[in-house]
Amino acid sequence: MQKLTVDGVTHEVEADPDVPLLWVLRDRLDMTGTKYGCGIAQCGACTVHLDGQPVRSCQTRLGDIGTAQVTTIAGVSGPVAEAVRTAWRSLDVVQCGYCQSGQMMSAIGLLSGTPKPTDADIDGAMDGNVCRCGTYQRIRAAIHEASRILA
Amino acid sequence: MLKVARNPDPVPSRRAFLGGAAVASGALVIGFTLAPARQARAAAGGPDLAAMPAQPNAFVRIAADDTVTVVIKHLDMGQGNTTGLATILADELDADWSTVRTSFAPADAALYNNFAFGPVQGTGGSTAIANSWYQLRKAGAAARAMLVAAAAERWTVPAAEITVETGTLRHAASNRQGRFGAFAEAAAAQPVPAEPKLKDPSQWRLIGAKVGRLDSLSKTDGSALYSLDIRRPGQVTAVVAHAPRFGGVVKQVDDRAARAVTGVLDVVTIPTGVAVIARDTWSAMKGREALTVTWDDRAAETRSSDALMAEYRERVKTPGLVAAQRGDAAGAIAGSAQVLEAEFTFPYLAHAAMEPLNATIERAADGTYDVFAGCQLQTIEQAVVAATLGVTTDKVRLHTQWAGGSFGRRATPSADYFAETAAIVKATGGKAPVHLVWTREDDMAGGFYRPMVVHRMRAGLDAKGAITGWEHRVVGKSIMIGTAFETMLVKDGVDATSVEGASDTPYALPAYRFEVHNTREGVPVLWWRSVGHTHTAQAMEVFIDELAHAAKVDPVAYRLGLLKAAPRLSATLTLAAEKAGWGGNASEKGRGVGVAAHESFGSYVAMVADVTAKDGKVKVNRIVAAVDVGIAVNPDIIRAQVEGAVGFALSSVLRNRITLKDGVVQEKNFDAYEPTRMSEMPVVEVHIVPSGAAPTGIGEPGVPVLAPAISNAVFAATGQRLRSLPLDLSGLKGA
Numbered sequence: 001m002q003k004l005t006v007d008g009v010t011h012e013v014e015a016d017p018d019v020p021l022l023w024v025l026r027d028r029l030d031m032t033g034t035k036y037g038c039g040i041a042q043c044g045a046c047t048v049h050l051d052g053q054p055v056r057s058c059q060t061r062l063g064d065i066g067t068a069q070v071t072t073i074a075g076v077s078g079p080v081a082e083a084v085r086t087a088w089r090s091l092d093v094v095q096c097g098y099c100q101s102g103q104m105m106s107a108i109g110l111l112s113g114t115p116k117p118t119d120a121d122i123d124g125a126m127d128g129n130v131c132r133c134g135t136y137q138r139i140r141a142a143i144h145e146a147s148r149i150l151a
Numbered sequence: 152m153l154k155v156a157r158n159p160d161p162v163p164s165r166r167a168f169l170g171g172a173a174v175a176s177g178a179l180v181i182g183f184t185l186a187p188a189r190q191a192r193a194a195a196g197g198p199d200l201a202a203m204p205a206q207p208n209a210f211v212r213i214a215a216d217d218t219v220t221v222v223i224k225h226l227d228m229g230q231g232n233t234t235g236l237a238t239i240l241a242d243e244l245d246a247d248w249s250t251v252r253t254s255f256a257p258a259d260a261a262l263y264n265n266f267a268f269g270p271v272q273g274t275g276g277s278t279a280i281a282n283s284w285y286q287l288r289k290a291g292a293a294a295r296a297m298l299v300a301a302a303a304e305r306w307t308v309p310a311a312e313i314t315v316e317t318g319t320l321r322h323a324a325s326n327r328q329g330r331f332g333a334f335a336e337a338a339a340a341q342p343v344p345a346e347p348k349l350k351d352p353s354q355w356r357l358i359g360a361k362v363g364r365l366d367s368l369s370k371t372d373g374s375a376l377y378s379l380d381i382r383r384p385g386q387v388t389a390v391v392a393h394a395p396r397f398g399g400v401v402k403q404v405d406d407r408a409a410r411a412v413t414g415v416l417d418v419v420t421i422p423t424g425v426a427v428i429a430r431d432t433w434s435a436m437k438g439r440e441a442l443t444v445t446w447d448d449r450a451a452e453t454r455s456s457d458a459l460m461a462e463y464r465e466r467v468k469t470p471g472l473v474a475a476q477r478g479d480a481a482g483a484i485a486g487s488a489q490v491l492e493a494e495f496t497f498p499y500l501a502h503a504a505m506e507p508l509n510a511t512i513e514r515a516a517d518g519t520y521d522v523f524a525g526c527q528l529q530t531i532e533q534a535v536v537a538a539t540l541g542v543t544t545d546k547v548r549l550h551t552q553w554a555g556g557s558f559g560r561r562a563t564p565s566a567d568y569f570a571e572t573a574a575i576v577k578a579t580g581g582k583a584p585v586h587l588v589w590t591r592e593d594d595m596a597g598g599f600y601r602p603m604v605v606h607r608m609r610a611g612l613d614a615k616g617a618i619t620g621w622e623h624r625v626v627g628k629s630i631m632i633g634t635a636f637e638t639m640l641v642k643d644g645v646d647a648t649s650v651e652g653a654s655d656t657p658y659a660l661p662a663y664r665f666e667v668h669n670t671r672e673g674v675p676v677l678w679w680r681s682v683g684h685t686h687t688a689q690a691m692e693v694f695i696d697e698l699a700h701a702a703k704v705d706p707v708a709y710r711l712g713l714l715k716a717a718p719r720l721s722a723t724l725t726l727a728a729e730k731a732g733w734g735g736n737a738s739e740k741g742r743g744v745g746v747a748a749h750e751s752f753g754s755y756v757a758m759v760a761d762v763t764a765k766d767g768k769v770k771v772n773r774i775v776a777a778v779d780v781g782i783a784v785n786p787d788i789i790r791a792q793v794e795g796a797v798g799f800a801l802s803s804v805l806r807n808r809i810t811l812k813d814g815v816v817q818e819k820n821f822d823a824y825e826p827t828r829m830s831e832m833p834v835v836e837v838h839i840v841p842s843g844a845a846p847t848g849i850g851e852p853g854v855p856v857l858a859p860a861i862s863n864a865v866f867a868a869t870g871q872r873l874r875s876l877p878l879d880l881s882g883l884k885g886a
Contacts, residue, residue: 016413019433027388027431032380033373035555036432037505038591042821045505073373089367092787095795096229097370098377098505098555123830130821132505132556133229134798136832138791 002062006031007075017063022046024062025072033074033101037130044129047102047109048072054109056128073101079150080111087145095133103129107143116147200266200285204345205293209262210286211240212254213294217318217332219246224256224263224283225274226527227366228504228557229795230850231788232279234364236287238784239280242357243291243350246331247318253365255551258529258544269639273528275562275678277752277848280784284846292347294338301337302329352782352843361787366553378552381511381523383584387416389575390435390588392444393424396451396814397598398673401425401444408441418442419578423567426575432588452673453814459603459672460496463626467494467607471624471666474645475654478662483620487611489701493694494607496875497627497686498808499600500679501824506555507594510572512536514581519546524569525554527562531635535566539573558680558799563599564634595824596816600809601679602627606653606690616702618713620662623690625649628676629669644669648678652687652751652855657717658695658710674811680799681851684751686876688855689862692747693874696863706746706863707733714748719779723755723840724748727777730838731759741765742772745863747856753847755779755840756793760860761833764868767880769805771833771861776853778837781844789849790837796853797835802827804858806877 004013006029013028022039025031025048034057037045041056048057049071084107087093094100103126110117110125117125122140131139212220221237233253241251256263260272266286267278295315302320303310306327314321321328352358369375394400404425406418414434419426425444429435484490510524520540526532526549537544554561572587579585589597604627611619629646631637640647645667654665679685699709707728714721728734728746741764748757761773776793783789807824810817818824858876866872871882 023431023433026380027433030382031373032376032382035377035505036379036507038821040591040820040822042825043505073371085371088371089363092364092367092791094229094364094367094370095231095791096505096554096556097366097375100370101373104371126829130505130826130828132503132558132799132826134795134801134827134832135791136798136827136829137794137835139829140832 004062004065004070006070007072013062015062017061019062020058021048021060021062021065021070022057025057031072031074034072035098035101037099037102042130043099043102044106045099045102047105047129049076049105049109052109052112054106073105076105076108080108080146083146083149084108084111084142086149087142091138091142091145093135093138093142095135099129099131103131103139107139107146111143111146111150115150117143200282203286203289205289205343205347206262206286207290207294207297207343210290211244211294213331213335213338215332215335217247217330218250218252219244219318219331220252220254222256223253224272225265225279226255226525226551226554226557226561228525228527228554228561230279230792231364231785232274233366234362235280235785235788236283237365238357238362239284240287240291242355243288244295245315245317248357248362250318251365258526258533258547258549260530264530271528271530273530273562275527275559277754277851279848279850280846281753281848288349289347292349293344296344296347297338297341298331298334300341301334305334305337358782358784359786362785364788375553377506377555378511378524379506379509379555379588381552381586383511383513383523383586386511386513386584386586387428387430388432388435388586388588389426389428389572390432390439390590391421391424391426391571391593392439392442393593393597394446394451396446396448396453397675398451399446399448400450402447403445405443408443409438412438412441414438417579419575421571421574421578423571423574426578428575428579428585435588436590448814451814454672454811455813456499456603456809456811459670460605463603463605463670464494464496466668466670467605467624467626471626471668472644474650474665474667476664477660478620480620480622480662480664483662484609484611484622487619488614489612490609491612491694491697491701492609493697493874494605495686495690495693497604497689498810498876499603499674500685500803500807501595501600501809501818502558502560502679503595503821503824503826504554504556504558504560507591508560508568508589508597509587510569511584511586512572512576513584514576518542519548520576521548521550522569523550523552525557525561526551527554527557528564528566531564532566532569535570536573539570540577559678559682560599563677564636567599591821592819596819598675599677600674601685602630602676604686606686608690608694610694610698612698612702616704618660618698621660622664623653624666624668625653626668627670628672628674630676630678630682632669648683650687651683652749653691656691657720657750658713659716681751681854684749684851684855688747688749688751689858689876692749692856692859693862693872696745696859696866697872705734710748717750719840720748720750720755723777723779724757726838726840727757727759727775730777730836731775733759741868743864743866743868745860745865745867747859747863749856751852751855754849754852756852756856758856758860760857760864762861762864762868764865764883767883769861769865769878769880769883771801771831773834773836774857774860775836776838777840778849778852779840779842780849781842781846783839783842784846786839789839792849793837793853794835797857798827798832800854800857801831804861804876804878808877
């Protein structure tokens with residue numbers, strides 16, 4: 001039995017320590033806001049925060065999490081998260097929306113450390129997040145918009 | 152065992168206003184045929200639809216709390232049609248947009264068929280808005296009239312004196328007003344007007360305006376449910392070991408190690424492979440890794456894509472089936488001042504939607520079944536599930552979920568992954584709801600690709616640079632032959648989708664001959680966002696560009712000279728050229744601008760691409776697009792679809808290809824089949840041609856023009872003509 005704190009709630013999870021956090025979230029805790037896209041850290045759909053830092057949950061083993069706090073799209077909060085949500089909604093970034101949990105978690109991670117990102121900063125932070133609908137132009141605009149909201 | 156039952160029943164509650172639409176018990180079987188294409192196509196947006204009686208009961212429900220729920224008969228896989236369809240109905244209803252909700256329709260071909268597909272409910276061909284335009288306007292107008300009639304009765308005033316605005320009914324003379332919810336029940340008892348009066352376009356408030364996407368909220372907080380998120384009580388998860396080669400079948404299974412994996416509950420052999428059933432996805436995947444399966448490849452496709460391509464390139468030199476002809480093209484070319492020839496090759500492409508394929512089927516106590524999936528061809532999916540489980544279609548209920556992309560893949564004429572889920576339910580006796588998950592590798596290696604294609608063309612120019620004749624051959628596997636759509640789209644062996652966008656070119660060609668070869672390899676093929684146009688637009692628009700240069704005429708002017716009978720495409724091309732500043736001076740070395748224009752699915756798109764080609768790489772800097780989709784129902788969503796089409800198609804221009812080695816697919820995940828990434832995304836500007844014509848679609852038409860616009864820009868930048876896709880950039884070294 002391992003203690004796992006997700007979005008501020010502590011769960012007791014009985015699972016192999018090798019199980020990726022992604023599947024613990026989705027199949028054990030039924031927290032499906034975090035998405036499976038590739039399973040090999042190539043698409044970023046599964047991005048969550050561990051103590052505020054974006055990680056790919058498909059490559060994060062349950063046994064390696066220790067006491068770190070897990071934050072998902074469903075529970076992420078604070079001024080940066082609110083600015084990102086507001087920007088995403090006002091610009092209607094989403095299309096199919098499946099990758100957007102991961103996109104937003106990466107964007108929140110970027111803006112938390114770099115409140116006024118340049119386009120190059122955005123490329124660097126967001127290149128690991130794939131959107132097959134091709135919403136990149138609006139994601140970029142929404143990150144700049146969130147930056148303005150936070151200023 | 153998993154234990155969450157948090158999915159509300161997505162089937163519309165039948166309690167609320169405007170009563171219950173009867174669920175018809177369809178008796179379609181898998182072998183049905185569809186309406187002839189011409190008839191079906193003429194129907195889309197045409198006078199027949201305008202004359203159909205209003206059906207408010209099927210499409211709108213108004214609750215006592217004033218919420219207006221629009222029933223969506225299509226799948227929304229990201230293209231935003233839920234918002235678009237709701238906009239159409241809500242405008243005629245004069246609803247308060249903030250109270251508008253949507254609900255996906257159940258499978259019911261009698262009520263919810265796609266008029267472009269004949270008797271089939273489904274989504275594709277960029278038809279959602281076009282085929283629903285009159286249906287939803289009439290439904291909204293009829294519901295509005297019924298609300299007005301109910302208010303007139305209650306207030307005992309003439310209906311003509313009642314005004315409706317933003318969800319409120321008002322009688323000014325007696326100073327009375329009320330919200331929709333207060334009249335919903337009484338309105339339901341009113342007769343349905345068959346021919347409600349539709350608004351004049353000047354009265355539209357939502358159509359043509361910026362309304363927010365209705366799915367933005369739930370898709371930005373993790374609450375939107377995709378079918379991969381379905382968690383039914385007692386559900387088990389299945390992962391299937393598929394044959395490594397298309398057409399391979401199970402010969403022998405050793406499942407002892409798989410059954411020993413923690414969490415694995417069962418292993419069953421089904422027609423498409425070996426299913427490992429577990430309490431969760433990870434356990435199922437681990438169980439599959441532990442399986443030892445021997446495959447029988449006697450009927451399998453074992454050739455490599457290189458070998459198939461070599462066969463295609465030989466075959467394209469020989470005469471094929473005639474798709475279209477006029478005059479004596481060969482004779483005309485023979486007598487020309489200049490003759491140009493070109494060959495274009497195209498690889499297999501995977502759809503690779505972000506949400507891998509999956510479905511969940513649950514057996515109810517009464518022996519009926521509930522299907523939860525991103526349903527895109529409901530009528531066929533229902534029929535296939537019913538046939539697989541040995542029940543009639545009325546025993547199968549579909550619950551359409553948000554789909555994490557599709558690009559065509561979820562609409563498979565064989566409903567392949569539905570059938571697979573049903574086969575597992577059957578093999579396990581329906582004991583537990585089965586949640587089938589295809590991993591990314593399953594999804595990408597699972598076939599149903601955009602066909603591999605070769606085009607070979609010859610054209611003659613006279614001394615003035617005018618086209619004399621045009622010969623054009625296409626080699627590839629037909630998408631439609633062997634499917635339920637064959638009678639609709641295949642004539643004399645020619646699949647219309649193999650040559651659409653070429654044999655029906657709007658360019659004025661004095662003599663032409665289009666021929667087709669249907670190949671028969673065992674690789675399953677399917678429509679891929681814009682279908683035949685994915686390759687025909689590249690062949691046509693690059694070759695036209697070559698002719699323009701050979702004729703020493705500006706490529707825009709050359710096209711306009713050939714499009715005198717195609718005013719909408721001409722106007723769209725003109726707008727794109729104007730907005731892009733076409734004709735300006737060449738910029739720095741290695742930078743170039745190219746243009747392409749193409750009609751698909753009744754919509755017109757032109758793009759001007761600005762690229763930099765150097766060090767063996769192409770960087771697309773900017774795309775200026777113009778589109779004519781008739782009336783722009785949601786201009787911002789139209790812009791988003793074109794922006795997205797660029798992001799989607801760019802990686803297929805630059806690098807994507809599915810290859811087979813000895814029949815085995817080599818690209819199985821995003822490392823080997825890499826989608827466009829943020830740093831590669833160009834600036835995209837989208838301009839909409841003002842129009843009063845009935846609306847057409849924009850889910851697909853942005854895709855075809857991107858590749859030729861970029862290819863033509865690369866030529867402008869480097870002087871090198873790259874025809875085949877993905878662009879072979881090795882020839883650009885030092886450019």
